[in-house]
Amino acid sequence: MVAAGSAVADDVLLKRPAADLLGARPLPPGLHPPSSLGDPRMPEVEPQEVERPGRSEQEIVFSLANLGVTYGKSLALTGVTMDIYKHQITAIIGPSGCGKSTLIRCLNRMNDLIPGAAVTGSAFYHGEDLYGPRVDPVVVRRHIGMVFQRPNPFPKSIYDNVAFGPRINGFKGDLDELVERCLRQAALWDEVKNSLRKSALALSGGQQQRLCIARAIAVEPDVILMDEPASALDPISTTKIEDLMQELKEHYSIVIVTHNMQQAARMSDKTAFLYTEVDQGTSERWGILVEYDATGVMFTKPCDKRTEDYISGRFG
Amino acid sequence: MNGIDAAIPVAGESTLNRWTDERVASGRRWRNRLMAGFMGAALAVSVSVVGLILLYVVKAGLGAMSWEFLTQPPPYSYRLEGGGFVNGLIGTAIMLVFATVVSAPMGVMAAVYLAEYGGKGTLAKLIRFFSDVMTGVPSVFVGLFVYTALVTSFGFGASMGAIALTIIMLPIIIRSSEEMLRLVPRDLKDASHALGASKSQTIVRVVLPSAAPGISTGVMLAVARAAGETAPLILTILGAQAIVTKLWDEAIAALPLQIFDGARNPFAAGVERAWAGALELVVIVLAFTLLARLLASRSRI
Known part of the structure; x- marks a missing residue:
């Protein structure tokens, strides 16, 4: 936890103007080569030009210790302790209602928006307490982007959707260029380059979801959280999103919640299995973290009986 | 098969x-x-x-409707034919513009408070309760209130009528706007927050634009309602035969008031003009209502 803070200044999440904050933030060496074209804050697109010395050292992005969430008086999730690594895809799997979404929403403080939600335990981001007293959740969300289960583009044009984040963050550079780059990164540019001014709602579900990913990376986040990003999409769109995530992990750390175990097995580096515990007396249910390991290990030699039963389909 | x-x-x-x-x-x-x-x-x-x-x-x-009716003030006496209600049209327009300029922003801001900040708090409950009561208050009470509180000190005038119409429009705008703001999907607000938008940025850039067609519909319906109000105007603007454009301390005419005065006098020419005025008012109210429907159909949420 202490070592994790070394790459990024400890005060990245403090309440300061966004532009200043983004500019002042010392970026990890691999993410932005100094010779980067145009805006120096932008990640380089071509993967072959990117060196990632930090990757093999497995730098920690999130460090969760005994994390729990309560909604009002009911416990939703408890006792989650795990480290999430840089430039990896971390999958969170588990049955419905086991707190997967609750967990991922802790990581960018989206749970703050739900009345009555309270977080216990600790969550550190690059060594800094996400729930510390001086941390502004709005600034947290500028660093940690999110893509939701249902595609949720704004009822604006495709261009304005992607430009939304940069605009509210006071982006001063070439907006057209930024929008094009983000749409290219999200593998959507060729399909929409002639209709940027058309409403985003006219796109198909799969295109809308890729637009939401383009919109999320337009604010140049460090981490992208994905809450079942492909569950509302058909298999072809799902494949596109999965391919896209493999490319995105070159530049971003990705945490994905999924119902689909094959998806987790195919694309993630690490997998966490959450499961529901039931109090026999009150029949209250809450989620716990059962097992967390490299995906290969999880799907071949799981340590816990419950993990084995769940991934092999022998459930309950 | x-x-x-x-x-x-x-x-x-x-x-x-x-x-x-x-x-x-x-x-x-x-x-x-x-x-x-x-x-x-x-x-x-x-x-x-x-x-x-x-x-x-x-x-x-249609009997008395003519270009003259639309452009001339009424003659000196109800007995005389000719003339029109243009002074009433001007008075109504002045008061509607002022009442809308005041009540629309105030009402929308109150609705934003209710939908986004107040929640189930005591103050929000209180505002909602009084808005509901206000929509049900007979409009003549509003006229009486403005009369005793303001007209007795400052005299009849367009501003007094505009205040009365504002009081009538405000609760309609508050409640309809709140409903429209609540229809904005949570997904959209979440998307905005997840991009690092603050609450105020989310409201200004996502919630209000999404709800704008619905809010405009509510405002238009409130304008249509205020355009036809007669009782509060009797006690606040009194009515006039000449064209008045002064906003303060001078009795002014309004369309519904002229219809009322024309219809209750015993002379045929005056009654004729009242019918033409009624037609004019119906067309105006209908235009606002249709505009409201048009805006509602363009709503994207």
């Missing part, structure tokens, strides 16, 4: 006997027809009332 079609026998009458019990079916059919008949009759009665009013207003109003 698919499986379901194949399972049904082809013969005509025997099919019916096989799948339905004739007695039950005919009883239900008759009840169905009876109820449909009742509903049709209820619809016909309510629509025909509106239709008859419109028809009669148009028929009676």
Whole structure:
């Protein structure tokens, strides 16, 4: 936890103007080569030009210790302790209602928006307490982007959707260029380059979801959280999103919640299995973290009986 | 041919006997027809009332309707023919503009507070309760209130009428805007927050634009309601025969007030003008209502 803070200044999440904050933030060496074209804050697109010395050292992005969430008086999730690594895809799997979404929403403080939600335990981001007293959740969300289960583009044009984040963050550079780059990164540019001014709602579900990913990376986040990003999409769109995530992990750390175990097995580096515990007396249910390991290990030699039963389909 | 079609026998009458019990079916059919008949009759009665009013207003109003009516103030006496209600039109326009300019932003801001900040708090509950009470208050009370509170000190005038109309419009705008703001999907707000937008940025850039068509509809309906109000104007602007453009301390005319005055005088020429004024007012209210419907149909949420 202490070592994790070394790459990024400890005060990245403090309440300061966004532009200043983004500019002042010392970026990890691999993410932005100094010779980067145009805006120096932008990640380089071509993967072959990117060196990632930090990757093999497995730098920690999130460090969760005994994390729990309560909604009002009911416990939703408890006792989650795990480290999430840089430039990896971390999958969170588990049955419905086991707190997967609750967990991922802790990581960018989206749970703050739900009345009555309270977080216990600790969550550190690059060594800094996400729930510390001086941390502004709005600034947290500028660093940690999110893509939701249902595609949720704004009822604006495709261009304005992607430009939304940069605009509210006071982006001063070439907006057209930024929008094009983000749409290219999200593998959507060729399909929409002639209709940027058309409403985003006219796109198909799969295109809308890729637009939401383009919109999320337009604010140049460090981490992208994905809450079942492909569950509302058909298999072809799902494949596109999965391919896209493999490319995105070159530049971003990705945490994905999924119902689909094959998806987790195919694309993630690490997998966490959450499961529901039931109090026999009150029949209250809450989620716990059962097992967390490299995906290969999880799907071949799981340590816990419950993990084995769940991934092999022998459930309950 | 698919499986379901194949399972049904082809013969005509025997099919019916096989799948339905004739007695039950005919009883239900008759009840169905009876109820449909009742509903049709209820619809016909309510629509025909509106239709008859419109028809009669148009028929009676067209007699005195002319370019002169739309552009001239009334003659000195109710006995005289000619002239029109342009002074009332001007008065109504002045008051509607002022009342809308004040009540629309105030109402929308109150609605934003109720929908986004107040929640279930005591203050929000209080505002909602009083808005509901205010929508139900007879408009003559509003006139009486403005009369005793302001007119007795500052005199009759367009500003007094505008204040009364503002009080009438405000609760309508607050409640309809709040409903529209609540319709904005949570998904959109989440998307905005997840991009690092603050609450105020989310409201200004996502929530309000998404709800804008619905909010405009509510404002238009409030304007239409205020345009036809008569009782509060009797006590706040008094009415005038000449064209008045002063906003302060001078009695001014308004369309509904002129209709009221024209209709209760015994002279044919005055009554004729009242009918034409009614037609003019109906067209104005209808225009605002249609505009409201048009804006509502463009709503994207």
